[in-house]
Amino acid sequence: MSSLLDLVLPDGTVRKVPVGTTTADVAKGIGPGLAKAAVAGVLDGQVYDLHRALPHGGSFRILRRQDKESLEVLRHSAAHLLAMAVLDLHPGTDLGFGPATEDGFYYDFRPAQPFQEADLPRIEARMREIAREARPYARTECGKDAAKARLQRVGYALKLPHVDEIPEEAISFYDSGGFTDMCEGPHVPDTSWIGAVKLLSVSGTHWRGDVNGVPMQRIRGTAFFTQEDLDAHLKRVEEAKLRDHRRIGREMDLFSFHEEAPGAVFWHPKGMVLWNTLTEFVRTELRRRGYGEVGTPMVLSDELWKKSGHWDHYKDNMYFMEVDERSYAVRPMNCPGCCLVFGTTPKSYKELPMRLAEFGRVYRHELSGVLHGAMRVRTFTQDDAHIFCDVEQMQDEIADMIDMWKVVYRALGYDLAGVAVKVATRPKDRMGAEANWDRAERALMDALRSQGLAFGIAAGEGAFYGPKIEFHVTDCIGRTWQCGTVQVDFSMPERFGLEFTGKDGNRHTPVMLHRAILGSMERQVAVLIEHHAGKFPLWLAPVQARVLPITEAQNDYATRVAATLAEAGLRVETDLGSDKVGSKIRQATLERIPFMLVVGAREAEAGAVSVRERTGQDHGVMPVAGFLDKARARIAERT
RNA sequence: GCUGGUGUAGCUCAGUGGUAGAGCACCUCCUUGGUAAGGAGGAGGUCAUGGGUUCAAUCCCCAUCACCAGCUCCA
Numbered sequence: 001m002s003s004l005l006d007l008v009l010p011d012g013t014v015r016k017v018p019v020g021t022t023t024a025d026v027a028k029g030i031g032p033g034l035a036k037a038a039v040a041g042v043l044d045g046q047v048y049d050l051h052r053a054l055p056h057g058g059s060f061r062i063l064r065r066q067d068k069e070s071l072e073v074l075r076h077s078a079a080h081l082l083a084m085a086v087l088d089l090h091p092g093t094d095l096g097f098g099p100a101t102e103d104g105f106y107y108d109f110r111p112a113q114p115f116q117e118a119d120l121p122r123i124e125a126r127m128r129e130i131a132r133e134a135r136p137y138a139r140t141e142c143g144k145d146a147a148k149a150r151l152q153r154v155g156y157a158l159k160l161p162h163v164d165e166i167p168e169e170a171i172s173f174y175d176s177g178g179f180t181d182m183c184e185g186p187h188v189p190d191t192s193w194i195g196a197v198k199l200l201s202v203s204g205t206h207w208r209g210d211v212n213g214v215p216m217q218r219i220r221g222t223a224f225f226t227q228e229d230l231d232a233h234l235k236r237v238e239e240a241k242l243r244d245h246r247r248i249g250r251e252m253d254l255f256s257f258h259e260e261a262p263g264a265v266f267w268h269p270k271g272m273v274l275w276n277t278l279t280e281f282v283r284t285e286l287r288r289r290g291y292g293e294v295g296t297p298m299v300l301s302d303e304l305w306k307k308s309g310h311w312d313h314y315k316d317n318m319y320f321m322e323v324d325e326r327s328y329a330v331r332p333m334n335c336p337g338c339c340l341v342f343g344t345t346p347k348s349y350k351e352l353p354m355r356l357a358e359f360g361r362v363y364r365h366e367l368s369g370v371l372h373g374a375m376r377v378r379t380f381t382q383d384d385a386h387i388f389c390d391v392e393q394m395q396d397e398i399a400d401m402i403d404m405w406k407v408v409y410r411a412l413g414y415d416l417a418g419v420a421v422k423v424a425t426r427p428k429d430r431m432g433a434e435a436n437w438d439r440a441e442r443a444l445m446d447a448l449r450s451q452g453l454a455f456g457i458a459a460g461e462g463a464f465y466g467p468k469i470e471f472h473v474t475d476c477i478g479r480t481w482q483c484g485t486v487q488v489d490f491s492m493p494e495r496f497g498l499e500f501t502g503k504d505g506n507r508h509t510p511v512m513l514h515r516a517i518l519g520s521m522e523r524q525v526a527v528l529i530e531h532h533a534g535k536f537p538l539w540l541a542p543v544q545a546r547v548l549p550i551t552e553a554q555n556d557y558a559t560r561v562a563a564t565l566a567e568a569g570l571r572v573e574t575d576l577g578s579d580k581v582g583s584k585i586r587q588a589t590l591e592r593i594p595f596m597l598v599v600g601a602r603e604a605e606a607g608a609v610s611v612r613e614r615t616g617q618d619h620g621v622m623p624v625a626g627f628l629d630k631a632r633a634r635i636a637e638r639t
Numbered sequence: 640g641c642u643g644g645u646g647u648a649g650c651u652c653a654g655u656g657g658u659a660g661a662g663c664a665c666c667u668c669c670u671u672g673g674u675a676a677g678g679a680g681g682a683g684g685u686c687a688u689g690g691g692u693u694c695a696a697u698c699c700c701c702a703u704c705a706c707c708a709g710c711u712c713c714a
Binding site: 205215 | 640641642643644649650669670671672673674675676677687704705706707708709710711712713714
């Protein structure tokens with residue numbers, strides 16, 4: 001047994017250090033710059049406190065202040081700092097968990113008196129005071145029984161049961177002055193490292209996320225090593241909010257919301273341009289890929305929903321009504337109606353796969369607290385489709401759906417690598433045989449692998465009738481939203497008694513694949529707005545060009561130019577007001593109109609337009625036909 | 640649904656226990672100006688809704704509704 005440890009540094013060199021060496025020691029040995037910048041060490045993937053002895057050799061690197069992972073360490077420490085301040089100012093508060101998050105940290109509390117937003121500045125100020133005290137984050141370890149005794153002593157009742165769920169035998173605690181918390185770390189050496197903190201919100205939550213569990217309050221915040229970094233971050237957040245689809249939707253007159261229909265989008269003419277352009281684009285793909293389109297009713301008898309399984313598994317989200325002594329429900333999904341269409345006539349294997357698309361509007365009674373602009377609503381239209389096929393055909397069909405997803409999302413301007421792909425597996429509340437769930441989950445994962453797509457698992461998040469592939473895109477402040485989805489369903493065809501006659505002359509039950517590419521029109525448009533910050537590519541822009549006469553003497557000419565372009569299929573407006581061009585340009589730019597066509601006496605004389613782009617780029621004077629060619633080319637390539 | 644917050648003109652926001660203001664937008668007039676704001680005037684508000692306290696409530700209290708952030712849930 002050697003008393004030296006071998007640390008393999010990122011550049012491949014091996015450093016031999018004595019037992020008891022800390023990350024700080026190694027950094028100091030390499031250089032004073034690194035010693036100053038070092039925050040923690042990573043040994044074989046595990047992060048160690050700067051002053052914690054490295055227990056063994058292995059692949060080793062040092063986290064510096066500028067490394068992203070260092071922020072995680074800092075923010076975890078900031079969460080402890082928050083708890084220290086809260087316990088100082090609100091004695092008797094129970095502690096929950098307090099982790100670092102993507103861009104900050106939070107801590108869950110059960111206070112004697114509920115926290116209010118007005119409490120945050122005081123807590124924040126106390127955090128800064130404690131930070132200046134440079135309280136250490138001192139790590140100690142003990143066994144489970146000792147840990148429980150310790151928790152009991154400091155009064156952390158909520159955390160007690162958690163001890164037994166920790167797989168490791170040694171339980172670690174971090175002490176900072178009078179404050180102690182059971183925590184696996186790592187942390188920065190002391191509180192003075194936390195250069196800048198900002199508390200952002202207080203919200204409700206539940207102990208360990210269980211709605212029936214103990215209600216708690218979560219205080220969220222963020223932290224950085226320096227005030228400059230914090231300021232820069234807050235500025236970025238402010239700028240991101242300028243992309244908010246609710247704001248841009250109003251500014252661009254795309255849609256509105258009204259109290260009379262909470263959770264519903266009222267589409268305005270310009271918003272419908274986006275909607276219709278998207279559906280037409282999807283329709284071209286449907287035609288290429290051998291789909292037919294169906295249209296089925298929104299209100300269907302209760303009997304149907306009992307048959308489909310929604311009655312047992314989805315009732316809480318449905319709207320019901322009684323008419324002529326018969327009970328109906330507004331559809332929350334399109335699939336049952338589609339099953340009725342398929343089942344109308346006997347089917348042969350020669351007709352499979354039968355691909356039936358439907359731009360179907362659904363209603364779901366979502367909890368009031370989850371509604372969010374057009375992203376999360378109570379009525380939305382899915383670009384839905386149901387494919388009935390043989391088990392043998394299933395894999396190819398799923399592959400084609402994934403291919404369609406790629407084609408459509410690329411055209412919409414998404415970076416596919418930035419879209420999170422997940423497989424949502426069987427939920428607790430489900431129907432159908434386990435063997436079918438095995439088969440369905442495997443089919444989805446196999447298809448993704450064969451398409452070379454990396455994916456995560458969302459355990460237990462599948463639909464009640466089958467597992468799904470989910471395609472998640474990100475909004476302006478980093479929240480992700482499921483848009484596209486592909487689902488395998490062995491249950492519903494069986495429940496509807498759907499059949500086809502096989503090659504062998506026997507009756508078989510088809511597999512049903514559910515799929516949406518855009519997801520919901522409402523959510524998709526909202527995400528697109530935020531993705532492009534309202535500056536849509538030409539083919540999507542609700543108004544593609546505006547003609548701006550320099551004086552009213554050119555109003556007639558401007559009107560004729562607009563008419564010519566509109567005749568040719570462009571979406572054009574005129575601005576015939578008495579403002580100066582500078583003002584008209586400013587207005588059109590703020591409205592994010594791609595092209596401004598300035599026409600003065602010279603252009604009117606020459607039958608031309610002076611073309612300015614939304615970006616400010618000047619394309620010079622060209623004939624009207626020349627501009628039309630240019631615009632058409634750009635629309636065709638969807639850029 | 641839960642915790643906290645917000646609700647005043649189309650938008651962004653001031654404001655007060657004695658029934659309201661600004662900027663932008665809108666309308667009218669003047670101006671006819673060459674690539675991000677020309678000038679003047681005008682109109683516009685049951686201060687979210689319903690109760691209560693008060694001589695008097697937009698303001699204080701209660702309830703409801705909607706929205707916002709988060710939890711849970713989902714396209």
